[in-house]
Amino acid sequence: MKPVYLDNNATTRVDPEVVSAMLPFFSEQFGNPSSIHSFGASVGAAVKTARGQLQALLGTAHDHEIIYTSGGTEADNTAILSALESLPDRNEIVTSKVEHPAVLSLCQHLEKTGRAKVHYIGVDSLGRIDIEAYRAALSDKVALVTLMWANNETGTIFPIEGLADLAKEHGALFHTDAVQAVGKVPISLKDSSIDMLSLSGHKLHAPKGIGALYVKRGARFKPLLRGGHQERGRRAGTENTPAIIGLGKAAELALAHMSEEQTRVKALRDRLEGGLLQRIPNCFVNGDLHDRLPNTCNIAFEYVEGEGILLHLTRAGIAASSGSACTSGSLEPSHVLRAMNIPFTAAHGSIRFSLSRDNVDEDVDRVLETMPGILEKLRALSPFWTGDDKGGKEFKPVYA
Amino acid sequence: MWDYTDKVKDYFFNPKNAGVLNEANAVGEVGAIACGDALKLMLSVDPESEVILEAKFQTFGCGSAIASSSALTEIIIGKTLDEALKITNQDIADFLGGLPPEKMHCSVMGYEALQSAVANYRGEVWKDDHEEGELVCKCFGVDAGLIERAIKMNKLTTVEQITDYTKAGGGCLTCFDKLEEILSNANAEMVAEGLLAEHEAYRVGAADPKKLKEKAQAAKAQAAQAPQPQPQQTLTQISPLAPMSPLPPPSAGMTNLQKIRMIEEIIEELRPHLKKDGGDCELVDVDGSNVLVKLSGACVGCQLSSVTLSGIQERLMAKLGFPVRVVPVGRNAH
Numbered sequence: 001m002k003p004v005y006l007d008n009n010a011t012t013r014v015d016p017e018v019v020s021a022m023l024p025f026f027s028e029q030f031g032n033p034s035s036i037h038s039f040g041a042s043v044g045a046a047v048k049t050a051r052g053q054l055q056a057l058l059g060t061a062h063d064h065e066i067i068y069t070s071g072g073t074e075a076d077n078t079a080i081l082s083a084l085e086s087l088p089d090r091n092e093i094v095t096s097k098v099e100h101p102a103v104l105s106l107c108q109h110l111e112k113t114g115r116a117k118v119h120y121i122g123v124d125s126l127g128r129i130d131i132e133a134y135r136a137a138l139s140d141k142v143a144l145v146t147l148m149w150a151n152n153e154t155g156t157i158f159p160i161e162g163l164a165d166l167a168k169e170h171g172a173l174f175h176t177d178a179v180q181a182v183g184k185v186p187i188s189l190k191d192s193s194i195d196m197l198s199l200s201g202h203k204l205h206a207p208k209g210i211g212a213l214y215v216k217r218g219a220r221f222k223p224l225l226r227g228g229h230q231e232r233g234r235r236a237g238t239e240n241t242p243a244i245i246g247l248g249k250a251a252e253l254a255l256a257h258m259s260e261e262q263t264r265v266k267a268l269r270d271r272l273e274g275g276l277l278q279r280i281p282n283c284f285v286n287g288d289l290h291d292r293l294p295n296t297c298n299i300a301f302e303y304v305e306g307e308g309i310l311l312h313l314t315r316a317g318i319a320a321s322s323g324s325a326c327t328s329g330s331l332e333p334s335h336v337l338r339a340m341n342i343p344f345t346a347a348h349g350s351i352r353f354s355l356s357r358d359n360v361d362e363d364v365d366r367v368l369e370t371m372p373g374i375l376e377k378l379r380a381l382s383p384f385w386t387g388d389d390k391g392g393k394e395f396k397p398v399y400a
Numbered sequence: 401m402w403d404y405t406d407k408v409k410d411y412f413f414n415p416k417n418a419g420v421l422n423e424a425n426a427v428g429e430v431g432a433i434a435c436g437d438a439l440k441l442m443l444s445v446d447p448e449s450e451v452i453l454e455a456k457f458q459t460f461g462c463g464s465a466i467a468s469s470s471a472l473t474e475i476i477i478g479k480t481l482d483e484a485l486k487i488t489n490q491d492i493a494d495f496l497g498g499l500p501p502e503k504m505h506c507s508v509m510g511y512e513a514l515q516s517a518v519a520n521y522r523g524e525v526w527k528d529d530h531e532e533g534e535l536v537c538k539c540f541g542v543d544a545g546l547i548e549r550a551i552k553m554n555k556l557t558t559v560e561q562i563t564d565y566t567k568a569g570g571g572c573l574t575c576f577d578k579l580e581e582i583l584s585n586a587n588a589e590m591v592a593e594g595l596l597a598e599h600e601a602y603r604v605g606a607a608d609p610k611k612l613k614e615k616a617q618a619a620k621a622q623a624a625q626a627p628q629p630q631p632q633q634t635l636t637q638i639s640p641l642a643p644m645s646p647l648p649p650p651s652a653g654m655t656n657l658q659k660i661r662m663i664e665e666i667i668e669e670l671r672p673h674l675k676k677d678g679g680d681c682e683l684v685d686v687d688g689s690n691v692l693v694k695l696s697g698a699c700v701g702c703q704l705s706s707v708t709l710s711g712i713q714e715r716l717m718a719k720l721g722f723p724v725r726v727v728p729v730g731r732n733a734h
Contacts, residue, residue: 307462344434383440383458
């Protein structure tokens with residue numbers, strides 16, 4: 001049976017059109033864009049075209065606001081370290097508790113090494129940012145606000161433009177990790193207060209190992225990687241040209257398919273979500289139902305552990321992911337679900353289905369046919385399950 | 401995902417002895433939903449012979465937790481209680497063809513449930529663990545007794561292993577110091593009993609789990625007060641959103657534009673000399689005190705280009721009256 005891939009927030013299939021666009025840049029057009037000779041010149045022009053395609057997707061105003069990076073993580077690291085270095089008389093960072101590790105780990109490291117004071121803004125049970133706490137954290141000591149556009153686990157969208165305006169009132173730089181948002185929701189940066197934005201190629205049908213950092217013209221910036229003068233001295237290192245061309249093509253396709261994300265993909269997601277909630281007792285959606293990525297569905301199934309669900313799904317040829325502890329190698333469930341205060345009875349059994357334009361109706365049908373049986377089987381094994389939808393059974397270990 | 405053996409997968413997908421045993425006369429319950437795994441072991445024990453006639457389980461947990469529980473029931477059915485008590489968590493893991501190190505706590509959970517069920521049958525309470533009773537890891541509710549048993553039964557010698565086998569220290573890790581103490585004491589006892597070679601024993605603060613220590617310190621730092629602000633570097637006014645100035649304040653009474661024009665002029669003067677030797681040089685940008693130039697022709701890759709560059713540099717400094725650095729660009733084609 002054809003496998004069903006519903007883990008597109010982890011990575012996406014490279015679009016065949018992207019692959020064909022890339023191929024010549026491995027062989028015939030292998031030149032180094034920094035070279036003066038004709039081998040380099042034609043590649044340089046293609047890299048420039050790709051930049052234009054990316055700028056169109058992001059709605060930027062000027063050329064050269066895009067810096068190619070090795071991916072979202074490098075873009076996030078560059079933005080954060082650049083801000084601290086650019087504003088030496090400010091040493092505070094404002095971020096949230098639900099950021100991707102690419103932001104959180106660096107912030108914790110900066111805090112530990114005494115290079116910055118970090119405010120971690122909390123979220124409510126739907127994953128929405130605590131605006132009052134955010135306002136309170138802003139001051140003229142803040143060098144950078146870094147907040148994600150959309151959450152990778154729940155799909156919850158932060159009101160980024162407004163949050164950026166607030167940051168600007170205090171003279172702070174504003175960065176957003178938009179790795180999950182780019183290509184799924186319309187973005188227009190030119191009239192926004194957003195100074196920097198990170199994106200990753202492999203989340204939008206481009207290959208892995210390529211990403212970009214948008215830096216608004218005029219925003220203070222210091223490079224992370226020093227060396228050659230590629231990217232106008234803002235990111236040294238010979239350009240990954242095939243991947244850059246691929247990213248450009250993927251951006252063009254994402255723009256063309258934007259309305260499909262909002263209509264067909266969203267309809268598939270809604271049918272999947274509605275179908276699961278209807279067929280399976282004791283489960284609920286994690287995230288903000290009103291402001292959420294159109295492709296993401298995160299459901300907590302109570303009284304079971306996520307890894308068991310994933311193992312059964314894998315055997316049935318369905319790929320999804322889990323916020324459970326056991327799958328990640330850590331012993332605690334996802335930091336996002338914990339920040340949202342999702343009860344432990346549910347957090348361990350949370351499963352994320354993330355769709356893309358590659359998915360079709362049959363994929364949703366397969367999940368809807370498969371999941372009820374899996375849940376029935378695992379709940380029968382669970383000491384907490386009572387066999388009806390009245391909720392959990394009390395479990396009193398004599399020894400724990 | 402995890403590299404489970406076929407036997408683990410088989411016992412997960414087709415668990416034997418799963419479900420409720422209504423006629424159970426020995427029940428052991430361990431774990432908690434908050435911790436991510438819990439096991440209820442139900443036994444039917446023949447009062448005469450103390451042989452385990454039937455065993456069933458219910459488990460909330462990952463694939464290996466379910467497989468370990470099922471394996472445990474298979475191992476103990478038909479054994480007497482005394483025989484069953486001799487089974488270690490390693491026996492459970494071995495029965496399954498091994499478990500990933502991070503999942504060894506699943507086998508420990510099975511061991512603990514069995515001990516608890518036998519104690520329940522005999523009307524005893526698991527006093528010994530609560531006597532010294534100290535709760536060490538608050539995140540996962542693990543006490544000193546369990547940790548010590550796991551260390552001794554499995555010859556554990558690192559804090560990381562304690563986490564793999566018992567989950568203790570898998571959360572905030574504020575209990576790191578305590579874990580170290582328990583580990584070094586237990587190892588010392590094992591050395592004394594001849595169960596462990598002296599050089600293998602863990603000593604407090606001794607060795608490896610640098611990673612864990614770092615994590616513990618991070619947790620402590622988070623709890624502690626905010627770090628001191630960095631000393632302020634300059635007294636220049638910061639206007640963050642203003643465009644970054646491409647040049648430092650003009651030196652020697654020159655405006656930026658004047659400076660750039662002057663640099664341009666000097667380079668133009670030099671070009672004929674370079675061209676004579678088959679090379680060329682053009683001004684690309686001025687970035688602070690760095691003058692970016694592009695060398696072409698014979699200058700590119702020339703071993704002596706540094707001589708040329710320093711020649712240009714000297715000339716510039718002489719004319720401008722302040723220090724600059726000439727930096728070649730466009731030579732990145734490696």
